[in-house]
Structures are given as structure tokens and as C-alpha cells.
Amino acid sequence: MDEREIPSVGEKAPEFALADSTGVVRRLDDLIAGGMCIVVFYRGHW
Amino acid sequence: MADYSRHLDDFRAAGAELVAISVDDAARTEPVRQELGIKFPLLCDTSREVVKKYGLLNSREKGGIALPASFVIDRERVVRFRALEDVASRVSVDQLLELARELGRGVEPKTKPRNSGVFPGLMFLRATMNALRHGVHSPNK
Numbered sequence: 752m753d754e755r756e757i758p759s760v761g762e763k764a765p766e767f768a769l770a771d772s773t774g775v776v777r778r779l780d781d782l783i784a785g786g787m788c789i790v791v792f793y794r795g796h797w
Numbered sequence: 798m799a800d801y802s803r804h805l806d807d808f809r810a811a812g813a814e815l816v817a818i819s820v821d822d823a824a825r826t827e828p829v830r831q832e833l834g835i836k837f838p839l840l841c842d843t844s845r846e847v848v849k850k851y852g853l854l855n856s857r858e859k860g861g862i863a864l865p866a867s868f869v870i871d872r873e874r875v876v877r878f879r880a881l882e883d884v885a886s887r888v889s890v891d892q893l894l895e896l897a898r899e900l901g902r903g904v905e906p907k908t909k910p911r912n913s914g915v916f917p918g919l920m921f922l923r924a925t926m927n928a929l930r931h932g933v934h935s936p937n938k
Contacts, residue, residue: 755852756851756852757851757852757853757866757879757881758851758852758868758876758879759876759879760876760877760878760879761875761876762875762876763873763874763875763876764851764868764870764874764875764876765847765850765851766874767846767847767850769818769840769841769842769847770823770840770841771816771823771838771839771840771841772823772826772827772830772838772839772840772841773823773827773838774823775838777816777838777840779870779874780874782814782816783814783870783871783872783873783874784872785809785812785813785814785872786811786812786813786871786872786900786901787812787813787814787869787870787871787872787877787897787900787901788813788814788815788816788869788870789808789813789814789815789816789867789868789869789870789897790816790817790818790867790868790870791815791816791817791818791866791867791868792817792818792819792848792851792853792863792864792865792866792867793817793818793819793863793865794819794862794863794864794865795819795820795821795825795826795862795863796821796825796829
């Protein structure tokens with residue numbers, strides 16, 4: 752992992768639009784519109 | 798889990814949405830979400846595009862999975878808070894809620910944990926994330 756590629760505090764977070772597990776597409780811009788969004792990356796099954 | 802939902806409401810009251818992202822597909826993720834009673838969206842980055850954009854692709858494992866990380870992103874899309882790997886799970890809900898409320902009021906957070914090794918908040922996610930990692934086995938049923 753190159754930490755320089757990971758957005759730091761004060762930097763812009765990359766935009767994304769991804770389907771959730773029920774098929775609904777979620778856009779970061781919509782998620783933050785109400786104030787902020789907590790985005791958690793997790794490993795998933797392994 | 799009841800606890801958890803209560804906290805989710807608290808975050809929403811503070812103006813914070815919550816999502817979690819992995820490279821697992823919907824067929825794999827949705828049964829887990831239902832089993833754990835998770836009420837926020839679990840996003841499926843099967844192409845790894847978003848994980849890569851965030852610099853979090855761990856290509857040494859299973860064709861590439863996400864490294865654990867948490868971000869608080871404000872309405873200008875600016876990162877206000879970040880925790881990586883182990884640090885991301887050493888957190889308490891009260892602290893994150895406080896952070897969310899301060900950000901919601903437009904106040905700079907008093908706590909600046911970037912170098913402290915202790916991320917305020919997100920402890921409540923730990924149980925869920927651990928469960929996502931370990932608790933539910935692949936559906937070979």
C-alpha cells in the first residue's frame with residue numbers, strides 16, 4: 752500500500768457511484784449532501 | 798444490533814450518512830447484511846475501481862481486496878477524518894458522534910487524533926465489521 756495515494760485530511764475524496772447489496776446505486780455526492788458521510792472500507796469475506 | 802441502530806439514528810441526526818464498501822458482490826453481501834441486521838448500505842465494488850481510487854487495494858490477497866479504512870467526508874467532499882487499518886477499529890461511538898456533531902455545526906473538531914494512533918469514533922462499527930470479516934461464512938448451504 753502506498754499511503755500517498757490514500758486521500759488525507761483536507762484533500763478531496765474521490766467521487767464514486769456504486770450499487771449497494773440491494774441494487775440501489777449510491778453516489779457519494781448524494782450521501783454528503785445532508786452534511787457528511789462516513790465511508791468505511793472493509794475486507795469482506797475471506 | 799439494537800444499540801447499533803440507535804447510533805445510526807444519532808449519526809443521521811448529526812447530518813452524517815454511513816456506508817461501507819467491499820469488493821464482494823451483492824449475492825455475497827446481501828445475506829450477510831440481512832443476517833446482521835445492518836441498516837446502512839453495503840456497497841459492492843466488484844470492479845475494485847473505487848478501492849483503487851482510494852489507494853486501498855491490497856492486491857496480495859484474493860485477487861485484490863480493500864484494506865480496512867474509514868473516512869469522514871464533508872459536503873464539499875473534503876476528507877475531515879481518516880483512519881487506516883488497525884487504527885480504524887480502535888474507536889468509540891461517542892467520540893465519533895461528537896466529531897460528527899461538531900462538523901455538523903461547522904466547528905473544527907477539537908480532537909486532532911491524526912498522530913495519536915487512536916481514532917475517535919467508529920468503535921460501534923467494529924463488531925459489525927468483525928462480523929463481516931469473520932462471523933458469517935460463505936454460503937455453501
